[in-house]
Structures are given as C-alpha cells and as structure tokens.
Amino acid sequence: MSAADRSVVVIGGGPGGYEAALGAAQLGAEVTVVERAGVGGAAVLTDCVPSKALIATADFMDRFSAAKRIGVHFDGAGVPRDQGVTAHITDVNSRIMGLAQTQSRDIAERLESAGIEIVQGAGRLAGAGVVEIVEGIPDVESGEEPSPHGADLAEADSSRRIEADVILIATGARPRVMDTAVPDGERILTWQQIWDLQELPEHLIVVGSGVTGAELAHAYLGLGCQVTLISSRDRVLPGEDADAANVVEDVFRRRGMTVLNRSRAGAVRREGEEVVVTLEDGREVTGSHAMLAVGSIPNTTDMGLAEAGVSLTRSGHIEVDRVSRTSAPGVYAAGDCTGVLPLASVAAMQGRIAVAHALGDAVAPLSLGRVSSNIFTDPEIATVGVSQADIDEGRVDARAVMLPLTKNPRAKMQNVQDGFVKLFARRGSQTIVGGVVVSPRASELIFPIALAVANRLNVDQFSSTFTVYPSMSGSLAEAARQLHEITD
Structure with a gap:
C-alpha cells in the first residue's frame, strides 16, 4: 500500500504533531489532526513561545540599565524604574498572547493549505486503528490545568470515530503541582497561568530552579520584580554544564535575585494578598506571588492507551523506540508525552521520523547526541x-x-x-x-x-x-x- 492510500490521525497539534502531519501530507497520506486547545499546542500557546517573548521584553529593558556602562546617559540614576522605564504587565502579556495566537493561526493555515483536516476536540484510542474524537471546546472555567486530551470538554458537540492506518500520539505534558501547593490562578501559579496576571508581582517566589524556573526567574527580575529562586540542589540548573550554571547563578545574585540553594519547598499557602512558601527545614519565605516550576507530567491518562497495548513507563510516559514506534502496531508517539527529551525541536524530529517510518520513506533513527539546546537566561x-x-x-x-x-x-x-x-x-x-x-x-x-x-x-x-x-x-x-x- 502506497502512502497515498493510507490515512494518518495525529492526536495533539504541538510541534511533534503538526510537523508529523505536514510530513505525512507531503508523502501523500490523508491526514487528520485532533487538537484540544489550539494548533501549536502548549509550546506555542502557553510555554515556549510566550516565555521566550517575555524574556525578550526583559532583555530589552535591561539595555537601559546597561546604558551608562557604555557611555549612554539618561536623566535617571541608571536603573530602568528610575528612568521611567517600567513594564506594564497587562500590555506585555497582551502582546505576548497576541504573538502566540498569530503563530497558532500561521501553523493552522499551513496545515490547511497542505490539505490536512483540523478537528478541535479530544482524541483517544478506541481499538486497533480507531480513534474516537469528542469534538468541542476546552472547559477552562475551573482555572485548573486539564489534560489536553482528557474527556473534560465543555460544549461537547459530537463524537465520532475515525479509522486510521497510522496513529501518532503527541499530547505533550502539563505542569506538575504539589498536593501541598495547589495553584489558585491568582497568587499561586503554574507557568501556564502567569499570562493572566493583572499586576507585576512585587515579590515573586519561583519554586524550582530547572530550565523553566531559571528562565522565568530571570525574566521577572529583568521586568523589575523582586525575585527569590528556591533550588533544592547545590546550584541552579543542576542538569546543565556546571561552569555554565555557576556563571548564570553568579549573574542572578549580582543583579539582586535571592537564590536559596539546598532548599526544598514543602508547601505553599496563601495568606490574603501574600503567599508563604514553607521549606522542608522549617524556614518560611513570604512574597506576593509564587510560581511552581517543579517539573511536568505527561498527558497520557484517559486515552485508552493501555487497553490498546501501548506500554507506559512508571511515570506515565509512552515508551517508544528510536523511530517513535510504541508497543502497539501502527501507533507512534512523539514529544513530551514520551519523555525522550523535552524540547520542541526533538518533538518535531520524532514526529517527522515517525511518519516517514510508518509510510515507508527513507529515515534515520533519532540521534540525541546531535541535539543542540538552549536556556534563554541572560x-x-x-x-x-x-x-x-x-x-x-x-x-x-x-x-x-x-x-x-x-x-x-x-x-x-x-x-x-x-x-x-x-x-x-x-x-x-x-x-x-x-x-x-x-x-x-x-x-x-x-x-x-x-x-x-x-x-x-x-x-x-x-x-x-x-x-x-x-x-x-x-x-x-x-x-x-x-x-x-x-x-x-
């Protein structure tokens, strides 16, 4: 059977999903993309694109504070806020969300121009080669962070089943939260909830010093916030090159950030207009807002994966080989739901490899030794x-x-x-x-x-x-x- 005679259903419209869809369409397959929240997925709508745009805003403001060092003088004392340079967070976030929506539309137009059907809804496996789709719009009234492909859809319009020769799961991941630190969407936030802030935090406490925590701590520091970064390890960015991480931590401290190393957060609670982070050693840190950056969990629940023979790890990630195959025939997976390497570029490559392999095109297995990555601190x-x-x-x-x-x-x-x-x-x-x-x-x-x-x-x-x-x-x-x- 040629690729032109085969059908592909992609569950999830993030980088792994939309790149796979484009690759499959180029090979001549009939392609359907099922996306719950919006084309581009969390990477475009709430994570990668917005966070890097926020960092770019902070870096722009930093040019003013650095001006005197290169001989450029303003009427103020050399600090952005003293020169009348301030961040209006509602305007900043409005621009960022506008950029994200524009990027999402651009991707959707590209998919549609390639003849790909886009269905807004939740997808799950309903047997060998069958995808069940509940069409509708996300239920976001609760303020919680639902799984993009669970059954929690408001205004579910209809349900249908599609038979597919190839199924690709690219449902991504969502922020992990702690039982003792439940986000309220106002003062205690995940990194996907910060775009609704109506005021710049006076004192932001960032819990977690991995990539997401370090990047957003840097961004809000640059925007003029007081920032405390809580790290459970000996240094920030513990998974990175030690020399590099030490440079960034030194810069953080020099610019006024409070970095608490070897300090594990045990709980976060709200007290009126303040939040209190209790560390496991009993110390307490008080601020105006807290942002949780303590990892992510894969969006793989309630999708019929185990019933379809798709093997999962203990953490809930989908097990795949180097060509993105799962343990179920005809079912592939790509991106953060696989836990291979949480990068948009890796998700996209996994998706392209998956459809090329499934449709009989020439393909080389994924090689992580050639992956370049970047942390957008300063x-x-x-x-x-x-x-x-x-x-x-x-x-x-x-x-x-x-x-x-x-x-x-x-x-x-x-x-x-x-x-x-x-x-x-x-x-x-x-x-x-x-x-x-x-x-x-x-x-x-x-x-x-x-x-x-x-x-x-x-x-x-x-x-x-x-x-x-x-x-x-x-x-x-x-x-x-x-x-x-x-x-x-």
Missing part, C-alpha cells in the same frame, strides 16, 4: 553533543578547552561581562564531539558547533574556516586551534 546557555560530565566521569575520552568571552574583542565592544565558549574534542582523531556556549544569543552561536558534531569535523577543519573579525564566533575557532596545540 547570558544564554547553549549545548550540543557530549558534556563535561561525560568526560570527567570517563564515559568519553576527550579533551576540553574553555575560553572566557571577556578576552573577545567583539564581546568587549558589546559590554559582555560574563560567558565563555567550551569545545570538546576526542583524543587521537581530534573530532569535535560537543561544546558549550555561554553568551548573549548563544542559541545562534551553537550552530557551528552542532554542524561540526553532526558531520564529525576535526579541530583543524573547524579552525581553518574563516570567521569575521571582530566576532564572537572568533572564539569558537580559537578554542579549536588551542585543542590542536594540546598533545599527549
């Missing part, structure tokens, strides 16, 4: 390939070189005071196997290293490529040259 942290921990713990036999950006001429011109580039090269072959960039717009600078990792370039090939002078990328080439000079 400075940003971008990584690709093997890590410093891999080398230090003997899993990879490689050398490392780290160059501070304070020596880079372009960095000096741009008043960059923090950051570095780090390259890893395998011993003997001197093949570049990974790297870390800590700098403004590190998300752009990591691309040359990602190309080198993906194409197995050695340090000589990398460093012999011309770079612009002066440029931040010059430090990448210099790091490669220094790796060449190191010998046993």
Whole structure:
C-alpha cells in the first residue's frame, strides 16, 4: 500500500504533531489532526513561545540599565524604574498572547493549505486503528490545568470515530503541582497561568530552579520584580554544564535575585494578598506571588492507551523506540508525552521520523547526541553533543578547552561581562564531539558547533574556516586551534 492510500490521525497539534502531519501530507497520506486547545499546542500557546517573548521584553529593558556602562546617559540614576522605564504587565502579556495566537493561526493555515483536516476536540484510542474524537471546546472555567486530551470538554458537540492506518500520539505534558501547593490562578501559579496576571508581582517566589524556573526567574527580575529562586540542589540548573550554571547563578545574585540553594519547598499557602512558601527545614519565605516550576507530567491518562497495548513507563510516559514506534502496531508517539527529551525541536524530529517510518520513506533513527539546546537566561546557555560530565566521569575520552568571552574583542565592544565558549574534542582523531556556549544569543552561536558534531569535523577543519573579525564566533575557532596545540 502506497502512502497515498493510507490515512494518518495525529492526536495533539504541538510541534511533534503538526510537523508529523505536514510530513505525512507531503508523502501523500490523508491526514487528520485532533487538537484540544489550539494548533501549536502548549509550546506555542502557553510555554515556549510566550516565555521566550517575555524574556525578550526583559532583555530589552535591561539595555537601559546597561546604558551608562557604555557611555549612554539618561536623566535617571541608571536603573530602568528610575528612568521611567517600567513594564506594564497587562500590555506585555497582551502582546505576548497576541504573538502566540498569530503563530497558532500561521501553523493552522499551513496545515490547511497542505490539505490536512483540523478537528478541535479530544482524541483517544478506541481499538486497533480507531480513534474516537469528542469534538468541542476546552472547559477552562475551573482555572485548573486539564489534560489536553482528557474527556473534560465543555460544549461537547459530537463524537465520532475515525479509522486510521497510522496513529501518532503527541499530547505533550502539563505542569506538575504539589498536593501541598495547589495553584489558585491568582497568587499561586503554574507557568501556564502567569499570562493572566493583572499586576507585576512585587515579590515573586519561583519554586524550582530547572530550565523553566531559571528562565522565568530571570525574566521577572529583568521586568523589575523582586525575585527569590528556591533550588533544592547545590546550584541552579543542576542538569546543565556546571561552569555554565555557576556563571548564570553568579549573574542572578549580582543583579539582586535571592537564590536559596539546598532548599526544598514543602508547601505553599496563601495568606490574603501574600503567599508563604514553607521549606522542608522549617524556614518560611513570604512574597506576593509564587510560581511552581517543579517539573511536568505527561498527558497520557484517559486515552485508552493501555487497553490498546501501548506500554507506559512508571511515570506515565509512552515508551517508544528510536523511530517513535510504541508497543502497539501502527501507533507512534512523539514529544513530551514520551519523555525522550523535552524540547520542541526533538518533538518535531520524532514526529517527522515517525511518519516517514510508518509510510515507508527513507529515515534515520533519532540521534540525541546531535541535539543542540538552549536556556534563554541572560547570558544564554547553549549545548550540543557530549558534556563535561561525560568526560570527567570517563564515559568519553576527550579533551576540553574553555575560553572566557571577556578576552573577545567583539564581546568587549558589546559590554559582555560574563560567558565563555567550551569545545570538546576526542583524543587521537581530534573530532569535535560537543561544546558549550555561554553568551548573549548563544542559541545562534551553537550552530557551528552542532554542524561540526553532526558531520564529525576535526579541530583543524573547524579552525581553518574563516570567521569575521571582530566576532564572537572568533572564539569558537580559537578554542579549536588551542585543542590542536594540546598533545599527549
């Protein structure tokens, strides 16, 4: 059976879902996308796109506070709020939500132009090769964070079943909450509820110092809030390169953020117009708002997965192989519901791989060793390939070189005071196997290293490529040259 004779149903319209749908349509399949809340999913509507737009706003404001360091003077004392530069959070959030909705519409138009049917509703498996769809709109009156593909739909208009040759589940994940810290949507919030704030928090307590917590703590600090970041580990961003995380934590503290390391939150309660976070050691932190960033849980409940033979992990994630197959024939999965790596780029790649494999197109299995990722703090942290921990713990036999950006001429011109580039090269072959960039717009600078990792370039090939002078990328080439000079 050719791809043109096959039908594909995608449950979930986030990056994993809509990229899979586009890939399947390009191969000629008949494609239906079932999305509960809106095309683009949480990544576009409440998570990735909005949070990065908020961070961009904070970074714009930071230019004013940095102006005096480069010789530009205002009438104020050098701090945004003293210069009359303030963030009106309702205007900021309105712009951000407008951007998110525009992006969602753009994706929907792209899907429709490819001949893909979009159904608003909740999808679940109803047997081999059958998807049951309850059409309707989300029930959001409760203020809770429902599963995007559960049965909690208000105004359910109809129910229908669709037979499909291929089913892709891409239902994502939602914020995890604590039994002792229940969000109320006003003062105690998840990261998906902050876009309804009517006032800028006077003192925001961020519970959790992973990527989401660190990014949003940085954003609200830049907007002028007092911020306390509660981290249960020895440092913020515990899963990242230690040198990089230490730089970011130092910057946080220098800019006025209170960082409480080795401090695990036990409960969050509201007392009138304040919130109180109780730590497990008995200490209490009082602020105006608290944001919970304590991980996420997959949207895989009430979807008929176990009944259809789809294996789940103990955490509720869908088990998949490197071509996104589940344990049930004809059923694939992509994105955060699989727990492979919670990045939009990985979800999209999983989705594309899934439909290519299912429809008989040429495909290479997912390779996480080539994934580049970025944390949008200031400075940003971008990584690709093997890590410093891999080398230090003997899993990879490689050398490392780290160059501070304070020596880079372009960095000096741009008043960059923090950051570095780090390259890893395998011993003997001197093949570049990974790297870390800590700098403004590190998300752009990591691309040359990602190309080198993906194409197995050695340090000589990398460093012999011309770079612009002066440029931040010059430090990448210099790091490669220094790796060449190191010998046993």
